[in-house]
Amino acid sequence: MDRYEGFREFVHARQQSLMRSAYLLTGDAHLAEDLLQTVLTRVARHWPKLAAGGNPEAYARKALINQHISWRRRLRRDVPTPVLPEQGHDSGEASLRRMALQDALARLTPRQRAVLVLRFYEDRSIEESAELLGCSTGTVKSQTHHALGRLRVLAPELAELLEATS
Amino acid sequence: MTHLFRDRLEDLAGQAPSGPGDLAERAVRGARRRRAGTLLSALAAVIALSLGAAAVTADRGGDDGVTTGTVSETLPPSGVGPLSHAYYDFCGEKWDMGGNTASFTGRACTQWKVVTRSGQTYRMPEALSVYTEQSAENYMNTGAPVAITPDGLRIAYYDEAAQRFAVRELDSGRIVHGPQTVTRAELVSRGTLLMLSPDGRRMATHDTITDLETGETTAVPKGWTTTKLPNGDLPAVVTSERGPIGLLADGQVRELYRPKHWFQVAGLTPDGTGLIAITGTVPTDQHMTEEGQIPYDTVVTIDTRTGKERSRAAFNGAPPDISPMRTGVLDERRILVADARVGGRERTDPPTLGDRIYTIDRETGEVRAAEVLTYRGWAGDLVAAGL
Numbered sequence: 110m111d112r113y114e115g116f117r118e119f120v121h122a123r124q125q126s127l128m129r130s131a132y133l134l135t136g137d138a139h140l141a142e143d144l145l146q147t148v149l150t151r152v153a154r155h156w157p158k159l160a161a162g163g164n165p166e167a168y169a170r171k172a173l174i175n176q177h178i179s180w181r182r183r184l185r186r187d188v189p190t191p192v193l194p195e196q197g198h199d200s201g202e203a204s205l206r207r208m209a210l211q212d213a214l215a216r217l218t219p220r221q222r223a224v225l226v227l228r229f230y231e232d233r234s235i236e237e238s239a240e241l242l243g244c245s246t247g248t249v250k251s252q253t254h255h256a257l258g259r260l261r262v263l264a265p266e267l268a269e270l271l272e273a274t275s
Numbered sequence: 276m277t278h279l280f281r282d283r284l285e286d287l288a289g290q291a292p293s294g295p296g297d298l299a300e301r302a303v304r305g306a307r308r309r310r311a312g313t314l315l316s317a318l319a320a321v322i323a324l325s326l327g328a329a330a331v332t333a334d335r336g337g338d339d340g341v342t343t344g345t346v347s348e349t350l351p352p353s354g355v356g357p358l359s360h361a362y363y364d365f366c367g368e369k370w371d372m373g374g375n376t377a378s379f380t381g382r383a384c385t386q387w388k389v390v391t392r393s394g395q396t397y398r399m400p401e402a403l404s405v406y407t408e409q410s411a412e413n414y415m416n417t418g419a420p421v422a423i424t425p426d427g428l429r430i431a432y433y434d435e436a437a438q439r440f441a442v443r444e445l446d447s448g449r450i451v452h453g454p455q456t457v458t459r460a461e462l463v464s465r466g467t468l469l470m471l472s473p474d475g476r477r478m479a480t481h482d483t484i485t486d487l488e489t490g491e492t493t494a495v496p497k498g499w500t501t502t503k504l505p506n507g508d509l510p511a512v513v514t515s516e517r518g519p520i521g522l523l524a525d526g527q528v529r530e531l532y533r534p535k536h537w538f539q540v541a542g543l544t545p546d547g548t549g550l551i552a553i554t555g556t557v558p559t560d561q562h563m564t565e566e567g568q569i570p571y572d573t574v575v576t577i578d579t580r581t582g583k584e585r586s587r588a589a590f591n592g593a594p595p596d597i598s599p600m601r602t603g604v605l606d607e608r609r610i611l612v613a614d615a616r617v618g619g620r621e622r623t624d625p626p627t628l629g630d631r632i633y634t635i636d637r638e639t640g641e642v643r644a645a646e647v648l649t650y651r652g653w654a655g656d657l658v659a660a661g662l
Contacts, residue, residue, distance in 0.1 A: 113303050120299035125291075132291030133284060139643070142294055149298060150305035207287050214287075230284040271280055 116156045119165055120149060127169060133226045134177045136215045148172045171241050174227070178219040213264035221256035228253055297357070300392045304359075307394045346388050350397040353448030357427030360630075360659040361389045363404045363418060364652030367625045373414025380407040387421055389430065390648075402432035406463045416466035418656060422478075425605060425661030429475040435459055442471060442478055442487060453478055453485045455492060470504040473604075473661070479504045484511055484523070496528050503542040505604075510579075512540050512550065518559055520550070522579060531582045534559055537570055541611070542604035549576040549585055551610050551637050553599055571599050574610065574637045588640030597633070597642070603661040609634045611645070613662045625651050630659055 127148070131141040152159065152169050159165040214222055220242065227238040228249075239246045257271055366384035370376070379385045387402045403419035419433040427445075434441040438459070439452040457467075457480075470479040478485050479501040485492045495501050495513060499521060503512035510524035520540060521528040531550065536558055541551040553571040557564055564570050572593070576586045590597070600615040613630040629649030635642050648659055 113306075116303065117299040120302065124294060124298055128294050129288035129291040133288050138290075138292040139641075142292060145294065146298060146301055146305070149302035153302040153306035156306075206283065207290065210283050210287055226284070229281050230288065232281070267283075269279070 112157050113153060115160050116153055119152075123166055123169070127173065130170070130226060130231065131173055131177075133214070133230055134173065134219075134222060136211055144173065144176060148176055151176075167241075170231075171243075174223050174241055175243070178223060209264050209266055213260050213267060216263050217256055217259060221252055221259065224249060224252040225256050225260075297392060300356075304392060304394055346384075346396050346398050348395075348397050350389060350399045350401075351448075353446065355389075355397070355445040355448075356391045356393055356395070358423050358430060358445060358660055359390050359392045359427060360648045360657055361387050361399070361421050361423060361430065362629075362648075362650045362655060362657040363387050364628075364650050364655040365405065367652050369625075370654040373409060373411035373417075376405065376407055376409050376411075376414070376417075379405055387432070388650075392427060399430075399432070401434055401436070402430075403435045403459065403462075406459075409463055413464075416463070417654075419462055420467065420469035421658050422469045422471040423658060423660040424471055424475050425473050425603065425611070427660040429471060431469055431471040431478050433457070433462065433469075440469065440478060440480070442475055444475070451487045453487070453492070454490045455483065455485070468501065470501060472504045472506050474506045476507065477504055479511065493523075493526055495523060496526070499523065499528055502540050503603075505543040505547065506545070509543055509547040512543065514540070520552075520577075522550075531579065532577050539571060539599060539602050541574075541602035543579065544576070544604070545607055548579055550579055551576050551604060553602060553610075553612065553635070569597075571597070574635050574640055576637055586638060588636070588638060590635065590642050591640040593633070593635075593642040599633075600630075601659075601662045605634055605661065608638060609636055611659075611661050612642075613659055615657070625653050627651055628655060629657050630662075632659055632662070 124145075128141060128145055131145045131148075132138065135141045135144055148169055151172055152165060155163075155168070156165075159168055214225070217225070223242060224238060227233040227241060228235075233241065235246045235249050238249045242249065244252075260267060261271055363385060365379060366382060368379075370379075383398060383400065385405045385407070387399045387404045388396055389399050390396045402421055405418040406416065409416065419435075422431040423429070429442055429444050431440060431442045433439075434450075434452065437452055438456050439454075440457065441450050441452045443450045468479075468481040471477070476486065476488055478487055479495075481500045482495045483492050484495065484501060484504065495511075498517075499513040499515050501511055501523075502514045502520075505511070508524075510522035510529075513521045513523045513528055515521065518533055519530045520532045520534065520538070521530045523529075534552075534554065536554050536556055538552050538554045538559070541553065543550055552575055554573050554575055555569055555571045557568055557570055572590050574588050574590070575584055577583070578585045597612075598614050599612040601613040603611045605611045612633045612635055614633070615630050627649050628651075629647065631647050632645040633642050634645050648657060650657060
């Protein structure tokens with residue numbers, strides 16, 4: 110029996126969604142690919158158990174967050190600036206907006222960045238975010254507060270869109 | 276306005292790469308390597324090493340899992356997934372630089388072994404490997420070559436029974452033979468290079484190029500050697516012993532570039548407008564690097580229309596001792612580089628040999644470690660897909 114039965118289908122179905130989160134976490138296309146591949150390798154190693162009764166996607170998302178935080182901690186000195194996304198074919202204004210957000214996110218701590226991705230991109234509840242980050246709900250609340258406050262300072266031009274999230 | 280921030284994050288996430296198409300296979304491969312490493316460690320801890328060698332099943336190589344042991348299964352007629360690499364290993368036994376080559380005659384373990392991206396290893400008896408009749412003087416012409424397309428879907432090899440080079444599609448099992456007859460004796464005496472275009476449509480030896488769809492064969496003009504074979508109607512890259520790099524189309528060579536420093540051609544960009552190569556500061560008339568000299572530290576793109584340098588980027592993030600032995604084009608931006616110096620530091624018996632594969636971005640020079648492909652043996656050869 111193939112111990113990875115169903116794994117390829119899982120990756121096929123969830124790859125892009127996980128990649129988008131990885132990209133928001135890392136801010137860099139290459140790092141996002143590396144991060145996701147590392148995480149999926151871990152998922153594959155535990156696949157028989159996850160497929161039998163676990164929740165592969167939850168496991169993958171938790172591993173994504175943990176691996177990202179661990180990497181950033183280790184590479185903080187080596188990765189000072191993420192590569193900004195390449196200009197697409199859209200309007201210059203849209204690109205500038207993206208770059209401003211990207212730049213501001215890059216200056217947050219890994220945990221602050223992760224909490225914003227979980228709360229505002231993946232629409233996770235405070236409880237779910239706490240579970241994924243392995244911390245208390247109080248910590249999620251305070252990290253969110255600090256992250257948003259820091260974004261306002263780092264990127265005043267984003268104030269308007271942050272207003273509603275307070 | 277409530278969802279403004281989310282919309283912006285969504286917009287930003289839309290810039291995420293789609294990722295490689297074979298992400299699942301890569302993950303499975305990584306998991307298998309870890310598993311093989313864990314199993315090997317466990318075995319080593321429990322039983323003597325000599326018993327362990329017999330118990331290990333061949334598996335894909337890596338930093339912690341090496342290819343070793345007996346490969347009993349032969350390549351199925353069809354339905355084989357993309358290949359990662361091929362290797363032969365002289366049965367893991369000592370080979371004294373041509374002195375005992377004949378002792379391997381008739382042994383299946385000298386055959387080329389192919390390894391799929393998902394970690395399956397098969398022997399390929401139809402592909403000639405070691406020239407067991409080779410003389411000790413000509414020991415460097417050790418065996419018949421193979422070539423694998425970058426996507427791993429096709430392999431070119433020498434079919435001794437047909438006395439022709441052939442290309443096999445791994446999935447369908449379709450085999451196309453080249454029209455020219457080449458005897459084993461010719462190969463043993465003079466050797467040859469073997470190249471396959473990425474789309475598998477063309478196959479080349481050092482002095483001929485064959486269109487496998489039409490059967491048409493073009494002789495490479497005297498003084499030139501086929502070096503890289505791109506897709507379709509793009510010219511082949513040829514080099515001269517005198518140094519120049521040329522482009523061969525319609526039987527004619529157009530000299531393109533005369534390198535002043537060591538220069539290793541990776542190939543043409545997929546659109547054919549650029550020739551990508553790695554180079555450095557070692558002059559072409561210097562045949563060996565001196566202590567402290569780095570053979571290659573820069574990637575350049577030469578405009579195939581003008582012959583002028585279009586871009587140049589110093590390697591960024593390369594290991595200080597990187598020593599590329601083979602290069603190929605991966606995509607529009609990146610080339611593949613193989614550093615074949617995996618062996619030497621290990622003290623295992625037999626040692627671990629193989630290639631470290633890197634990708635290099637031709638615009639930024641960014642070097643990224645891709646994978647390590649290994650086998651256990653005292654001597655042999657390893658050919659990675661696209662290299």
